[in-house]
Ligand code: ADP
């Protein structure tokens with residue numbers, strides 16, 4: 021039998037394969053490109069391309085594709101075969117360095133937010149040698165960045181790579197101040213925990229709302245939801261187990277370190293967590309994970325729902341972005357150390373994150389904003405839309421002591437001086453971890469829990485990396501000029517805590533009292549996607565991104581347009597789907613049932629039998645029917661009016677304020693009617709069947 025290590029990463033052109041297949045000098049140059057971002061010249065690219073092609077063909081690949089991550093949030097690919105005709109009507113398989121390094125693509129249908137007029141619709145994709153190439157469905161996939169001809173980023177990967185580069189420079193400079201001269205590179209690492217739902221394929225196909233929008237737009241709660249918590253970490257059903265096994269194998273072959281799989285809180289909800297890796301690779305891997313989850317599910321008669329809120333009244337799905345910084349020497353910068361100097365360094369990086377999160381709350385909130393995620397944030401199941409940091413009791417105590425120049429604990433005789441004393445030990449994975457916190461320190465990393473399940477993790481990590489870079493650069497300018505390094509460092513950390521402690525919160529984030537308290541502290545509470553996005557172009561945020569060269573102002577403006585447009589489009593599709601379902605399925609079904617009730621009543625009357633039940637239900641249903649029909653017409657009208665509004669923000673805002681509100685009204689009437697209608701008349705699988713349908 022094959023063991024996991026026999027096939028782990030077999031479909032990846034990884035370091036080991038490169039070492040085996042490339043001449044030493046080419047391998048070394050490529051490593052230089054990968055580690056230090058040095059230019060790779062075409063003759064070397066030719067050698068790499070050829071080795072890649074031979075390897076891919078041996079694995080059965082016939083095509084290659086530049087694999088990129090446009091603003092749609094999903095990945096894109098365009099396949100070309102390796103085939104090249106020869107004069108004697110045979111073919112040879114070819115793949116050049118030029119084809120590896122750069123591809124052209126007619127990109128006019130990808131969102132560009134006005135960056136690309138249609139007459140210059142071409143974009144190009146450029147190889148990102150820091151992400152490994154891999155084989156998927158018989159095609160060699162080459163991870164690439166996607167840009168316009170003017171060089172503007174049209175994807176999510178380019179800004180992420182830029183943010184990693186500036187963060188690297190900023191962090192290395194600081195580490196050198198601490199005497200860590202051997203550190204030449206610092207990379208952010210990420211382990212994203214991914215939540216998802218699985219539903220029966222045949223039931224899914226009978227729900228136009230799931231098919232068109234990924235979430236149920238109608239549906240009343242079954243007698244049982246998640247209140248018993250009997251699904252969380254419960255026994256996994258055989259059909260799900262065989263799906264998970266298949267998924268693991270496919271992911272492992274692609275070098276994705278899928279590690280833990282378990283049932284989540286809601287019925288039919290599950291989670292997959294990989295082992296963390298460098299952020300750009302983690303981003304690729306998470307995209308592949310989402311894609312494969314959907315594909316593998318189908319093979320098992322299931323559909324994987326990645327929507328943030330597929331069902332009203334049960335928990336939605338998110339993604340936890342576990343983030344840390346690691347050096348080429350194997351140091352985790354958020355691991356408290358053993359010596360005074362290591363601890364001082366830990367506290368400095370910790371302070372940088374604290375300040376970054378406080379100063380750029382809105383930037384982080386924007387990075388997770390989407391129509392789907394709006395249903396989660398603030399709904400007592402995911403963190404509220406307010407950003408705060410949870411540090412745990414022990415660390416909070418230490419920071420308080422530093423801030424107030426007080427002694428720590430009772431045993432310590434002296435005040436703790438940063439850079440002079442060591443930190444008292446604090447337990448790592450403390451069990452009292454606060455699960456309602458949006459941004460929690462979990463011993464040696466931070467866990468940002470606001471991301472939606474379908475989001476690309478690129479956006480959040482770009483935001484986080486850039487904000488931390490900005491603060492590290494400011495810290496560097498203070499520390500590099502210090503006469504007394506330890507004293508300056510101590511004061512810097514103390515002042516940072518003093519100025520930004522309003523962001524610390526260890527209480528219950530689901531509590532209404534927190535909303536008031538946060539307001540008192542001046543923390544931002546951006547409830548919806550349009551409200552959040554409005555702040556993307558605030559002066560301080562434009563400055564953050566442009567000064568650090570992660571986005572140009574033009575690119576930011578284009579993203580603002582794209583994100584708002586996408587929000588409006590999603591609500592528009594949902595509204596159209598609701599109108600369609602109400603008119604063609606739900607209203608006719610209720611009408612049919614009321615007809616049956618009326619007929620029964622008539623017969624009973626003729627027989628002189630009491631028909632109180634039929635007439636009462638009929639009356640109630642007929643009222644709801646009129647209400648549903650009137651609201652359907654209202655929704656139709658409102659949607660049309662709003663769709664004609666000019667201006668991306670005004671339009672998105674109106675979709676939220678007017679269209680979404682009318683959709684909720686329509687849903688309410690229909691869900692109420694569902695509860696009164698005989699099951700055999702209801703025209704689609706109900707919540708109970710969808711949520712508990714898998715045996
Ligand atoms: P929980 O569900 O308790 O939050 P999990 O074990 O499911 O914890 O997930 C923790 C995630 O954090 C995993 O993906 C793990 O690889 C990741 N992780 C651990 N250490 C680091 C690190 N240094 N940098 C980034 N991610 C990390």
Ligand code: MG
Nearest residue numbers: 213340467469
């Ligand atoms: Mg978690």
